[in-house]
Amino acid sequence: MSEIIRMVVILSLISGFSAAALTIANVKLGPQIERQTDLYVRGPGLERLFGKPAKEVLGNKVVLNVDDTAVPVFFTLKDQVVSDLAIEATGKGGYGGDLKIMVGIDLINERQTGMEVVSHSETPGLGARIIEVAFRRQWQGLPIDAPVALTKDGGQIDAISGASTTSKAAVNGTNDVLDFVRENRDEILRLISER
Amino acid sequence: MGNKITETLTAGLWKRIPPFRLVLGLCPALAVTMSAENGLGMGLATAFVLTLSNGAISSLRNIIPGKVRIASYIVIIATLVSIVEILMKAYFFTLAEQLGIYIPLIVVNCIVLGRAEGFASKNPPFVSMIDGVSVGIGYAISLTLIGSIREILGAGTWFGNPVMGESFEPISFLVSAPGAFVTIGSILAIQNLFSRWRGEKFIQG
Numbered sequence: 001m002s003e004i005i006r007m008v009v010i011l012s013l014i015s016g017f018s019a020a021a022l023t024i025a026n027v028k029l030g031p032q033i034e035r036q037t038d039l040y041v042r043g044p045g046l047e048r049l050f051g052k053p054a055k056e057v058l059g060n061k062v063v064l065n066v067d068d069t070a071v072p073v074f075f076t077l078k079d080q081v082v083s084d085l086a087i088e089a090t091g092k093g094g095y096g097g098d099l100k101i102m103v104g105i106d107l108i109n110e111r112q113t114g115m116e117v118v119s120h121s122e123t124p125g126l127g128a129r130i131i132e133v134a135f136r137r138q139w140q141g142l143p144i145d146a147p148v149a150l151t152k153d154g155g156q157i158d159a160i161s162g163a164s165t166t167s168k169a170a171v172n173g174t175n176d177v178l179d180f181v182r183e184n185r186d187e188i189l190r191l192i193s194e195r
Numbered sequence: 196m197g198n199k200i201t202e203t204l205t206a207g208l209w210k211r212i213p214p215f216r217l218v219l220g221l222c223p224a225l226a227v228t229m230s231a232e233n234g235l236g237m238g239l240a241t242a243f244v245l246t247l248s249n250g251a252i253s254s255l256r257n258i259i260p261g262k263v264r265i266a267s268y269i270v271i272i273a274t275l276v277s278i279v280e281i282l283m284k285a286y287f288f289t290l291a292e293q294l295g296i297y298i299p300l301i302v303v304n305c306i307v308l309g310r311a312e313g314f315a316s317k318n319p320p321f322v323s324m325i326d327g328v329s330v331g332i333g334y335a336i337s338l339t340l341i342g343s344i345r346e347i348l349g350a351g352t353w354f355g356n357p358v359m360g361e362s363f364e365p366i367s368f369l370v371s372a373p374g375a376f377v378t379i380g381s382i383l384a385i386q387n388l389f390s391r392w393r394g395e396k397f398i399q400g
Contacts, residue, residue, distance in 0.1 A: 022274060033285045
């Protein structure tokens, strides 16, 4: 009997110690991992949206907490005024799971500057073509006060042939971003000015 | 005592160099050695885990009850591997992306558990850590060697730098999965021939 208790106690001690070590590592290195993810995963998309090297814009980041989810918002300034935003959103309902996209918003001209895919797990050759520039450039210059839609729903975005589910997910994500900007515009600007 | 340390230190580099003579840890050796850099990164990550896990398991070898030893080893190894994964994501992000799922899979790398069970559970901590360093470095050297052969012949580069000149036509087959089997098989064959010539036992535990 005492042998069993000894086994349980020692295994629990080892597990507890391991859990503590992992928590410490995760807490200490979390911000560093976040910076690296920004640089390598979001960096290329941000470069295209803002037309600036990623290192210049990566620091310009505020995080909004809406409904318990953290939404990263990147911005760029022009003559001390916030000119462009890049907002990350989840495109729900992709064929291989949710997409992570970033939509560029030009606040001065009230236009979208583009859509970038941060991460996806779509089928190569079909849904994965979402990263091609021919699909992404359809977002350039769209207004930010009207929701986007696929052409078959009477909208402006031509779906990728054979991958309407993926295209729909990107459109959904974009509409989430547009709603988000409409509802939280003042909050975003306030957070940026407080930095 | 000094003799045993030297013997342990050199054993991993030839007498039981993984994966060729230990014949453990072949899965990562096949899967991630597309380039010398990947091989080296994977080898060093495994060496790090191996050294620390050998040290930890050896210091606890008299405390851990025999019946739950494997479970305890797995918990310790899994913790170390997760820490390595966090460290790699924080400081070597591109390498971590390339190695992908194979970093967490170091947990089930037979070398780590094999050395824990076969060496660390029977020897004092310092010698066990020496064994971890030695086997780990041996593994890193092997993976770098496999990666170099595949990268030089398969892509004409070494650690990303072109080395084969303009006229070289890469054997791209070597960079894909079957090329890994051919490369490892050939090295294994050469190693066995060499061992036979020296009159050694082929494969040693």
